[in-house]
Every structure is written in C-alpha cells, then in structure tokens.
Amino acid sequence: LAKTTQPISMDSYEGQEVNITCSHNNIATNDYITWYQQFPSQGPRFIIQGYKTKVTNEVASLFIPADRKSSTLSLPRVSLSDTAVYYCLVGDARGAGNNRKLIWGLGTSLAVNP
Amino acid sequence: GAGVSQSPRYKVAKRGQDVALRCDPISGHVSLFWYQQALGQGPEFLTYFQNEAQLDKSGLPSDRFFAERPEGSVSTLKIQRTQQEDSAVYLCASSLVGGTDNEQFFGPGTRLTVL
Numbered sequence: 001l002a003k004t005t006q007p008i009s010m011d012s013y014e015g016q017e018v019n020i021t022c023s024h025n026n027i028a029t030n031d032y033i034t035w036y037q038q039f040p041s042q043g044p045r046f047i048i049q050g051y052k053t054k055v056t057n058e059v060a061s062l063f064i065p066a067d068r069k070s071s072t073l074s075l076p077r078v079s080l081s082d083t084a085v086y087y088c089l090v091g092d093a094r095g096a097g098n099n100r101k102l103i104w105g106l107g108t109s110l111a112v113n114p
Numbered sequence: 115g116a117g118v119s120q121s122p123r124y125k126v127a128k129r130g131q132d133v134a135l136r137c138d139p140i141s142g143h144v145s146l147f148w149y150q151q152a153l154g155q156g157p158e159f160l161t162y163f164q165n166e167a168q169l170d171k172s173g174l175p176s177d178r179f180f181a182e183r184p185e186g187s188v189s190t191l192k193i194q195r196t197q198q199e200d201s202a203v204y205l206c207a208s209s210l211v212g213g214t215d216n217e218q219f220f221g222p223g224t225r226l227t228v229l
Contacts, residue, residue, distance in 0.1 A: 031215070032215045034215065034217075041222075041223075042220075042223075043118070043205050043207065043220025043221050043222055043223055044157065044205075044207075044218075044220050046218065049215075049217070085156075087156055087157075091214065091215055101162060101170055101173065102159065102215065104149075104157045104158065104159070106156050107156050
C-alpha cells in the first residue's frame with residue numbers, strides 16, 4: 001500500500017521560501033507524484049505533478065531525487081494567501097495500470113504569518 | 115469557464131433518511147471521482163468512473179452508498195439510511211482523460227450533516 005508521510009504543520013512568514021517534504025517509500029515504478037492545495041471550505045486544487053528530477057511551473061517547483069522515495073514541494077516567496085493544506089499523493093500500488101486510486105494523507109497545514 | 119459544480123452545497127438529513135448528491139463535471143471530462151472528507155482529514159476515495167463505467171468502487175464504505183453516471187456526464191452519489199458517521203463533505207472531481215493520475219478539478223463539495 002503506497003503511503004505518504006508529510007509534516008502535519010508548518011509555519012512561515014511572508015516572502016520566505018517554503019519547502020514541504022513528503023516521503024513515499026513504497027512508490028511504484030509507474031506512479032507519478034502529485035501535489036494539491038486546499039483552502040478551507042473549498043475543494044482541492046492541483047499544484048504540480050512530476051515523475052523524476054525537477055518540475056517547475058508558475059506557482060511551485062517539485063524536486064524528486066533519483067530513488068523517488070521522497071519529494072519536496074517548493075513555494076517561492078509565500079504570501080498570506082498561501083495559507084492552506086498541502087497534500088502529497090502517489091498512486092495506490094494495490095491497483096493495476098493507470099487506474100490505481102490516489103491515496104490522500106492528512107496533508108501539511110501551512111500557516112503564513114505577516 | 116464553468117468548473118465542476120455540486121448540489122446541494124449543504125444538506126441536513128435526519129438519521130435514516132436517504133440523500134442524493136449531484137455532481138456536474140466539466141463538459142467533456144472522461145473521468146469522475148467521488149471523495150469523502152471528514153473534518154480535519156484528507157479526502158478519502160470513494161469511487162471512480164471513466165465515462166459511464168464505474169471502474170473502482172472499492173472506497174464505498176458500505177452497501178448504503180451507491181454512485182451512478184448513466185450517460186457519462188452528470189453523476190449522483192446516493193446514501194441510503196444515513197447514519198451520523200456519514201456526516202462529512204462529499205467532493206466530486208473530474209479530469210479530462212482516463213486514468214487516476216491526471217490533474218483532477220474539484221467542485222466545492224456538499225457538506226452533509228446527519229442528525
């Protein structure tokens with residue numbers, strides 16, 4: 001069973017870079033690593049996805065080491081509006097093919113302070 | 115553009131009542147997912163459709179839960195004989211193509227409270 005482990009909470013200040021690391025020791029060969037953001041009373045929102053090395057988009061970067069047993073979401077220069085819960089997901093290796101359901105953990109609650 | 119919509123946004127039911135929750139995915143999206151999210155927890159997978167086919171229903175907690183997507187677009191999650199432990203936010207998500215590891219677009223959720 002693919003499982004992810006993330007810190008339960010993190011604190012930061014406006015303008016700082018925030019790095020959230022997720023461990024996924026049992027990641028399957030074909031699994032992607034996906035991160036979502038969720039604000040209170042809203043559905044989650046896709047942030048970024050990667051398979052290996054580094055992926056960057058307009059909001060974040062995702063660093064994945066060669067063994068793929070962990071990944072780090074990097075948020076540059078956070079603002080108050082980045083206060084949210086961040087989820088790291090990998091596929092549930094019990095399934096087969098690309099229809100394995102994703103396992104959501106508790107996520108990391110990020111608080112950005114002024 | 116229109117995103118995923120869910121109705122009702124809030125539902126209060128007495129224990130033992132049946133409820134039906136509706137999800138309108140983004141037009142043309144092949145995949146549709148239902149999740150249950152308890153307070154302070156992450157979303158828990160319930161079921162997954164690819165078009166009208168329900169490919170995975172392993173997350174449905176009991177036979178009181180039933181989901182359908184008869185024409186491959188709108189989906190309904192039905193809960194029969196609701197119990198207090200069914201109180202949660204029910205999230206619907208859709209994605210453009212088949213498979214479970216593509217970007218999912220979520221609706222705002224339906225908050226179900228069972229008294």
